[in-house]
């Protein structure tokens with residue numbers, strides 16, 4: 001059975017997870033926490049330290065887009081990539097747009113807030129992970145916070161820059177989707193899946209399956225702002241997730 005190595009709260013992992021669920025492919029989740037992931041991925045001889053990564057028999061595929069392409073090739077039922085070459089390119093372009101213009105910026109805004117709340121971030125990141133994950137994150141917290149801050153280049157000025165980029169990207173998407181149901185052609189594709197996945201952990205809708213007891217007010221404000229700028233999200237996630 002396919003194994004999906006992931007951080008449960010990661011938006012790029014949500015892309016891979018949704019693709020597997022949508023295509024009704026059986027898989028097993030291997031939930032890891034940031035910090036311990038380096039060792040796990042090194043053991044798998046992954047090319048870099050990022051998740052999602054899937055292991056399917058002898059094949060190891062890393063990266064959310066690469067995973068969707070692989071799944072569509074190997075398991076062609078319920079395709080997420082259009083067959084028509086023009087539509088396929090359009091879908092790949094929208095997916096790259098979401099990966100580059102939404103993904104890093106919403107993540108930076110999200111962690112800019114969450115890193116201020118030690119017990120909340122620890123409970124979020126250890127959600128559905130091994131029982132000792134909370135303990136480890138508590139012990140590692142000072143190093144972990146420094147690495148996350150440096151790795152994502154988090155500061156109040158980069159947070160402001162990312163907020164603007166995120167607004168621009170969401171406005172562009174929503175402007176295009178205006179009276180359309182899908183980004184490409186007239187069916188659900190990897191383009192829609194990418195755009196919705198990348199904002200899902202911030203919004204945490206019912207089907208995202210993670211409903212923390214506590215949400216810092218600033219984080220709720222970020223969610224409300226994103227939701228307001230992405231009116232297409234609720235129906236798309238509700239209908240296809």
Ligand SMILES: N[C@@H](CCC(=O)N[C@@H](CS)C(=O)NCC(=O)O)C(=O)O
Nearest residue numbers: 010011012049050051052063064065
């Ligand atoms: N382009 C990659 C980006 C994946 C990515 O940024 N993953 C983050 C989690 S959201 C990660 O694994 N960070 C830890 C690291 O890179 O060491 C994809 O689409 O899968």
